[in-house]
Amino acid sequence: METILVTGGAGFIGGNFVRFLIDRTAVRVLNLDLLTYAGNRDSLADLEGDPRYRFVRGDIGDPALVARLLRDQRPDAIVNFAAESHVDRSIDGPAAFIRTNVLGTFNLLDQTRAWWSGLPADAREDFRFLHVSTDEVYGSLGKEGRFTESSPYAPNSPYSASKAASDHLVRAWHHTYGLPVLTTNCSNNYGPYQFPEKLIPLMILKARAGEPLPIYGDGGNVRDWLYVEDHCRAIWRVLEAGRPGAIYNVGGDSERTNLEVVDTLCAVLDELLPDSPHRPHATLKTFVPDRPGHDRRYAIDATRLKTELGWRPRESFESGLRHTVQWYIEHPQWVQRVMDGSYRGERLGAGA
Secondary structure, eight states: OOOOEEEESSSSHHHHHHHHHHHHOOOOEEEEEEOOOTOOOOGGGGGGTTTTEEEEETHHHHHOHHHHHHHHHHEEEEEOOOOOOOOOHHHHHHHHHIIIIIIIIIHHHHHHHHHTSSHHHHHHHHOOEEEEEEEEOOOOOOSSBBBTTOOOOOSSSHHHHHHHHHHHHHHHHHHHOOOEEEEEEOOEETTTTOOOOOOOHHHHHHHHHHHOOOEETTTTEEEEEEEHHHHHHHHHHHHHHOTTOOOOEEESOOOOEHHHHHHHHHHHHHHOOOTTOOSSSSGGEEEEOOTTOOOOBBBOHHHHHHHOOOOOOOOHHHHHHHHHHHHHHHOOHHHHHHTTTTOOOOOOOOOO
C-alpha cells in the first residue's frame, strides 16, 4: 500500500490511526474530515507540512468531492472512521447520526465502487475498504458471555442503530458488487486526544477542576476497555492480512464497571497529582439518573483476530489509563482549546 484515504482522521481514533501510519509505516495519508465539533485539526498540527500527509476538509456524503479524491489520489485502501459516535448526543439529536453514519457511508461505498470497478484487475484485487464499527451494534449482554462476529445485531440506541445500518451496507456492497471490504467492531476506546464528552476524559477534567464526577445509575454498567494505540495496531493488521468480507472484533480484555473505571482513575490522579487540593478525588463521585436505554454490559471475544492475524492488546487497563491521565495532565493547551468550543462538560442525553 502506498496511499491510504482515512475518513474522519481528525477525530479521536482516526487521528491516532493517522499518527500511527505516519510514525510506523511508509504510506502516504490523505485525511478527509468535515471537522464537526469532535474533529480537531490541532490534534495533528505537528504533521502539517509532512510530505506524506495531506488534510482535506469535506464530507463523506459529498458525491463530487469523494469521486474527485478517489480519481486524483488513487488510494490503495480506504479506512472509514467518519461517524457521529456519542450515544448521549444520538438521544438528543438522532438525525445527524442517520445523515453521517448511514447516508454518508452509503455515498462513500457507492463512489468507491464506481471508481474501483474501473481499475485494472490487479489493482481491484489488492484494494481494501475497511469500515470501523462498534460492539454496540450487538446490543446488551447478561452477566455471562461475549460478543463474537456471529452475534446477532440488536442495537438499542440511535447511535448503535445507525452504525448497524452502516455495517449492513458494507456487507451488502461486498456480497452484491464484490467490493473487497473489511469490518472491525471494537469495544470502548480510550487514550490521548479523546473529546471530553466521553467518560474517561470527562472524569479526568472534572476531577482536576474539583467538580462532581457524574456516574450514571448505580455505576454497574460494564464495558470492555481498549487502549486506542492497541486498536490502531489491530486495524493496521486487519488491513494488511484480513480476509475480504470478514468481520473482526477488537477488544481489550479489560471489562470494568463504570464505577471501577472512575475509582481507578481517581487513584491514578491522587498519585500523579499529590498536591491537588481535591485529593482524594474519589470524594467527588456522585450518582445521577441513568440515560435512556443504557445497555448493561458489553464484552468482546477477539479470538478470530488473535488466532488468524496474531494481534494481542499490549496495554492493560491500568497501564493504558495511566498513559491517558498523564497525557491529559501534560496537554492543558489542547484541553483548553477543546473546552472553549461547543462543549463545556454539560450533561447530554438526559432524556428524550
